[in-house]
Amino acid sequence: MGAERTILKTQVGIVGGGPAGLMLSHLLAKSGIENIVVEKRDHETIRTTHRAGILEHGSVRMLTETGVSDRVLSEGYRHEGIDLRFGGESHRIDFEDLVGESVWLYPQNEVFTDLAAARERDHGDVRYGVSDTAVVDLATDTPKILFTDSDGRDFEIHCEILVGSDGSGGICKRSIPKEARTDNFIEYPFAWFGILTRAAPSAPELIYANSDRGFALISQRNDEVQRMYFQCDPNEDAQSWSEERIWDELQARVDGPDGFQLTRGPVFEKTVLKFRSYVCEPLRYGNLFLAGDAGHTVPPTGAKGLNLALADVRVLFEAIDSFYATRSAELLDGYSDKALKRVWRAQNFSYWMTSMLHTRADATLFERKRALGELSGVVASRHGSAYLAEAYTGWPNT
Ligand SMILES: Cc1cc2nc3c(=O)[nH]c(=O)nc-3n(C[C@H](O)[C@H](O)[C@H](O)COP(=O)(O)OP(=O)(O)OC[C@H]3O[C@@H](n4cnc5c(N)ncnc54)[C@H](O)[C@@H]3O)c2cc1C
Structure with missing residues (x-):
């Protein structure tokens, strides 16, 4: 010993x-x-x-009210909603309107x-x-x-x-x-290809996008650095992707008749996140x-x-x-x-x-259309949207 x-x-x-x-x-x-x-x-x-x-309002209160720091309030970004984007169209889930709460990007x-x-x-x-x-x-x-x-x-x-x-x-x-x-x-049959890019934000709030090519998340870090992800195979080799290919793939997943364009910039981190x-x-x-x-x-x-x-x-x-x-x-x-x-x-x-927003590689036409039916059911219903808003911003403590 x-x-x-x-x-x-x-x-x-x-x-x-x-x-x-x-x-x-x-x-x-x-x-x-x-x-x-x-x-x-x-x-x-x-x-x-x-x-x-993303911090729920309860997490923000925990940091500020217990005396850890108030920095989240001055340096974080308050988000009052997210966009669900499918069929090439964005639908805002307005947290403030639906449940009177918000989250913080920090x-x-x-x-x-x-x-x-x-x-x-x-x-x-x-x-x-x-x-x-x-x-x-x-x-x-x-x-x-x-x-x-x-x-x-x-x-x-x-x-x-x-x-x-x-x-x-x-x-x-x-x-x-x-x-x-x-x-x-x-386990899930997909992973996330994540990037950090030095670019201006593409949107003021997070965009959760569903497309035939799979899921993408357009999120932010601050005014200069952005975080984005797209669904990929768990065995994908991130290093084999060129910047251009990454941006084209991300763009293809948010393309739509409204002409929404991502703001591109140099990619300085790329990782595959299994979950x-x-x-x-x-x-x-x-x-x-x-x-x-x-x-x-x-x-x-x-x-x-x-x-x-x-x-x-x-x-x-x-x-x-x-x-x-x-x-x-x-x-x-x-x-x-x-x-x-x-x-x-x-x-x-x-x-x-996860299951609503991702598209399985082997999805049948029925499964694809059912998924779009589910998404449109959520955004068309105040109750459906409110369930998402309440869960996303954080349930009250019990
Ligand atoms: C790449 C990545 C991206 C993520 N993105 C998101 C996201 O977008 N949204 C989200 O909500 N969550 C995300 N998560 C999850 C989130 O980061 C975790 O839920 C969160 O960190 C949990 O906090 P924790 O303190 O429980 O664990 P951790 O943050 O993992 O902390 C555990 C600590 O224990 C230490 N440790 C481990 N083993 C030992 C040991 N033997 N001895 C001593 N120390 C040890 C580790 O070094 C670590 O610092 C992500 C996770 C990863 C890995």
Whole structure:
């Protein structure tokens, strides 16, 4: 065996310093609950990795009202609707009119920047760049996190509650014995080809486009950089696509009689994003609690992943806070069931948006026409549009 490990003691040990882990750490610290976060990537890598971009109003309130930062309000973009585009025509889903809410375009790396700065400002214990993380003794009163820090020193965190917020590829859920968890998942026969381009926005709000050639999402980052995606084969080689071919493919998916044209610019990132729907049940084993992508992942079509991670944290924080305030484990015992209610609603919404908007390569004429019937049913009905608007902007907390 290697050299001796230094033992650290804390109340809550957190694996993963993404939005879920850092937000939980922030809320716990505000409530006087000690915690340590271990994160395998370094700060700069997380800060420069492009992922989600749409925040529900509830997520925005969580960032601003808990004192993380107000930057989302000054540097984010408030969107009061989206366009559904099919048959070459755009149909606006007006969130404000339908449900009186909106969403904010504010990239995940900015959310990370704000959370990491808040933890630093408040002297939080966040250890970046760790390796060889393992979680043990999960079903005991003292679950432990083992890790090696960025200077090569070995540590062991002894905690009372261990939170796995280590994302979809993390170790925590895999540390739950197979017989104690159910892995619910489906895979999709398509992926997203994503680009970042230096160009002016093509539209003021997101466009979710369905066409015979497949789905495309025209989204934005800020006034200078835009994010766009189109449906592709999961085995597509992004590097083999020239800029011209990418732009022609994106344009072909939004072409229509209104002559709508994308604003082209140099492409500086291209990736193929595979996705699936996954839920681990329950989100608990002994004193290990899963939050965010560590417990569930959704396809990106409904913009729910980051928001769901923050929604889990809201429920888990209340449960941990109540445990330390009262020593009653009632809310902790209810965490998994409560969080999973929202998770399954979001799974359904993400699945529905994905299947409604994508076109399978082997779709028959009947399936194509049925899909267009579904889309026109949604935009023609105030109730159909309101369901989409409510789910997209975020259900009230339960
Ligand atoms: C390319 C991409 C695009 C996406 N686009 C969208 C989108 O448009 N809309 C949307 O809503 N969602 C999107 N998502 C999903 C969204 O980014 C996630 O839902 C969100 O990041 C979840 O936050 P989290 O904190 O639960 O997990 P994460 O952000 O994944 O954070 C988990 C952290 O744990 C760390 N970690 C993992 N293993 C260990 C370990 N062994 N030890 C220590 N640390 C560890 C990781 O480094 C990571 O920083 C996208 C995801 C990807 C990958």
